[in-house]
Amino acid sequence: MINIVRASADLLPEIQNIAYQTWPKTFSNILSPEQINYMLNWMYDLKALKTQLQDKNHIFLLAEETGKYLGFASYETNHEGTDKTKIHKIYILPEAQGKGIGKKLIQFVEKAALENGNKMMFLNVNKFNQGAIDFYRRIGFYEAFKEVIDIGNGFIMDDLVMELKLT
Numbered sequence: 531m532i533n534i535v536r537a538s539a540d541l542l543p544e545i546q547n548i549a550y551q552t553w554p555k556t557f558s559n560i561l562s563p564e565q566i567n568y569m570l571n572w573m574y575d576l577k578a579l580k581t582q583l584q585d586k587n588h589i590f591l592l593a594e595e596t597g598k599y600l601g602f603a604s605y606e607t608n609h610e611g612t613d614k615t616k617i618h619k620i621y622i623l624p625e626a627q628g629k630g631i632g633k634k635l636i637q638f639v640e641k642a643a644l645e646n647g648n649k650m651m652f653l654n655v656n657k658f659n660q661g662a663i664d665f666y667r668r669i670g671f672y673e674a675f676k677e678v679i680d681i682g683n684g685f686i687m688d689d690l691v692m693e694l695k696l697t
């Protein structure tokens with residue numbers, strides 16, 4: 531059985547480990563190896579993860595089965611003082627994809643969003659990450675708008691913002 535647990539700081543290395551195993555497979559056809567390394571260093575350095583957890587109020591969830599961590603998500607309710615919940619990250623180990631874990635993590639976030647009176651969940655996804663876009667569509671998200679974000683060092687994030695209204 532898959533359990534969803536809230537991660538405290540001591541579990542951040544597990545999150546880092548899942549990201550490092552999942553990112554190259556997800557993005558090798560979309561981003562250069564240089565950009566993948568740059569983004570992993572920027573977002574998944576343990577210090578950066580700690581800042582997200584402790585200073586930016588991101589909540590980290592881990593999906594666990596028989597003591598093994600298979601995936602994670604992070605989210606923030608009331609993003610920037612709004613009534614929207616932002617899903618910042620969601621990554622499932624390649625060998626554990628397609629078994630319902632992603633959906634379970636999103637359902638957990640949806641419950642937290644509703645408990646906080648939020649009216650919408652949203653996220654950024656790379657516009658060429660078709661697998662993830664299809665997953666989000668399947669669970670009810672729609673494409674709201676495109677967003678290009680300059681992340682420094684000559685790199686951009688070429689994203690789609692997807693939303694799901696909560697009622």
Ligand SMILES: CC(C)(COP(=O)(O)OP(=O)(O)OC[C@H]1O[C@@H](n2cnc3c(N)ncnc32)[C@H](O)[C@@H]1OP(=O)(O)O)[C@@H](O)C(=O)NCCC(=O)NCCS
Nearest residue numbers: 620621622627628629630631632633655661662664665668
């Ligand atoms: C995208 C991701 C989070 C989805 O999680 P998952 O556990 O693999 O997906 P689930 O098994 O929960 O799938 C839920 C539903 O979406 C569908 N789905 C999942 N991935 C899909 C895909 N690539 N294409 C089409 N449908 C997909 C499933 O068939 C399932 O439908 P069902 O409920 O009718 O059976 C996961 O595959 C992943 O980590 N991918 C690589 C990293 C990534 O792209 N992360 C998102 C960055 S924004």
